[in-house]
Amino acid sequence: MGFNQLTGQExxxxxxxxxxxxxxxxSLLFTGPEGIGKHLFARETAKAILCENRKADxxxxxxxxxxxxxxxxxxxxxxxxxxxxxKNIRIADLREVIRDAEVKPQIASHKVLIINADKTAxxxxxxxxxSLEEPGAHLVYxxxxxDTSRLLGTILSRVxxxxxxxxxxxxMKSILREKGGAxxxxxxxxxxxxxxxxxxxxxxxxxxxxxxxEERDHIFNLVMNIPKMGYTDLLYDEFTxxxxxxxxxxxxxxxxxxxxxxxxxxxxxxxxxxxxxxxKKREIIRFVSENSAVTLINISNAEKAVTDFIDASHVNTSxxxxxxxxxxxxxxxxxxEKNS
Numbered sequence: 001m002g003f004n005q006l007t008g009q010e011x012x013x014x015x016x017x018x019x020x021x022x023x024x025x026x027s028l029l030f031t032g033p034e035g036i037g038k039h040l041f042a043r044e045t046a047k048a049i050l051c052e053n054r055k056a057d058x059x060x061x062x063x064x065x066x067x068x069x070x071x072x073x074x075x076x077x078x079x080x081x082x083x084x085x086x087k088n089i090r091i092a093d094l095r096e097v098i099r100d101a102e103v104k105p106q107i108a109s110h111k112v113l114i115i116n117a118d119k120t121a122x123x124x125x126x127x128x129x130x131s132l133e134e135p136g137a138h139l140v141y142x143x144x145x146x147d148t149s150r151l152l153g154t155i156l157s158r159v160x161x162x163x164x165x166x167x168x169x170x171x172m173k174s175i176l177r178e179k180g181g182a183x184x185x186x187x188x189x190x191x192x193x194x195x196x197x198x199x200x201x202x203x204x205x206x207x208x209x210x211x212x213x214e215e216r217d218h219i220f221n222l223v224m225n226i227p228k229m230g231y232t233d234l235l236y237d238e239f240t241x242x243x244x245x246x247x248x249x250x251x252x253x254x255x256x257x258x259x260x261x262x263x264x265x266x267x268x269x270x271x272x273x274x275x276x277x278x279x280k281k282r283e284i285i286r287f288v289s290e291n292s293a294v295t296l297i298n299i300s301n302a303e304k305a306v307t308d309f310i311d312a313s314h315v316n317t318s319x320x321x322x323x324x325x326x327x328x329x330x331x332x333x334x335x336x337e338k339n340s
Contacts, residue, residue, distance in 0.1 A: 001044060002057040008171040012041065012162050019160075020048040020058060023110060027132050027141040029117070029156070031148055032164030035201020038144045039114070041164070043069070046077050046112040049140055065108055075106040080115040088119045091127060098131050101139055110138050117143040117151060125152045132158045166198030175200045176207065187279030191216075194276050195254070215248065219255040220280060223263070224287050226334045234327050242323050249313065257306050263287060264299040291334065298333040305329035 003013040019026060028045070030038040048058035050065045059066050068074035080097055082089050097113065105111045120128070132141060132155065143159060145151060167175065172193040176184070179200070184192075184207070196203035206212045222238060229238075245252060258276040265272035266288040275281060288294070309326040313319070 001047070001061055002055065002059060003044060003048070004057045006037075006041065006044060007175050008167045009037070009041065009164055012164065015162060016041070016045055016048070017056065017058065020045060020054065021056075023049045023140050024137045027135060027143075027159045029143045029145060029148075029151075029159040029161045030164065031145050031161055033166075033197075033199050033202075034118075034146045035196075035199045035205070036164040036166070037200055038164055042114045042142045042144060045142060046114060046140075049110050049112055050074060050076055050108040052108075068107075074108075076108040076111045078111070078113050080113065082116075082119050088121050089116070089124055091121075091123050094120075094124050094127055098127065102131070102136055105138055110140055112140045112142060114142045114144065117145040117155075118147065122152065125155055129154055129158070167200060168198065169193050172196075172198055172200065172203060176203055179204055185279060190278050191276060195258075212251075215245070215252060216255055219252055220259050220277060220283075223256060223259045223330075223334070224283060226331050227291055229331065231328075231331075234331055235324050238327055239320065239324055243319070246319070250310075253306055253310055257303055259284075260299050260303050260306070263294075264296055267294070267296055267299065294334060302330045302333040305333070 003017055006013060019028070030042055032038055044058060047061075047066055047069045048054055050069065051059040052063035052065050053060040059069075061070075065074060069077060078097055078101060080089060080094065083093065094115075101111050101113050115128070117125075128141075128143075129152065131139070135141065141159070143151075143155075148156060148161075169190065173186070173189050176189050176192065192203045192206055196206065218241065226234070242249070242252065262272070262275040262277050262280075262284050265275050266284045271285075272281075275284065277284065305326045308329075309322050312322040
């Protein structure tokens, strides 16, 4: 593939081109949110290091070594994840991997270890530390980490950190089109890009989640229809929906805040451009027109009801009480004309 074929992360790609040109005794740490592409870049880095005909852009993608990597059979590339059913990598497994890695490569000039450092307990990190302090000239470490606070300071001091940043809207569109979103409208892709905060892995998981768009539509329609709802519908049907989806509450509440924020944008500007639910713009503008008494203060109070519920969920309070209280407060604000 070559580094230039990867989308975005230009600074990191330029550094990796230099690093892979002379990778002896190299220890790298790729950091950034889960789903940002650390593993994709790690494999491309390993491919460039192990390539028999390395080019300025990275791997040639044609030699036997590159083909072995594509097939997942290269003996000098070792990827370390927890075994099935385990939360973290076992120290016994890691000890065996490191022992093998310290032996000279079988077919390439180097060996590359890609380790999911998020899944390493302190005992495993201490074991890695011994190898990181004096790595063999043939050995290259690539650690992947979403939260560096979990790593020992002594580990951090012995690696070269490359921090992956969120992708731009145009970069996300390119990635999503290539990876499975070819049939999605530009508005849907814009929504997924914003909701995933520019993290491709998260956006792709949403595309492949058959329930997500239904959940998004449910929350959007809930907010749009609250002024027409009676208390029974609100406190029975909608509470039941939230109760059944407790494991997705963070996602659902963010969708609700976004919808309320879009209403605020439409109240402030007749034809808003900066709304999240851009594919539902007409419905949002119609809501504002039909509920002209609702003000920015009402929307702010409704958003506060959601954030108060989020705060309440972090302490030992009744889910039913907190959820119903949120729904009633939002109902009060969005039915302002009826209540005034």
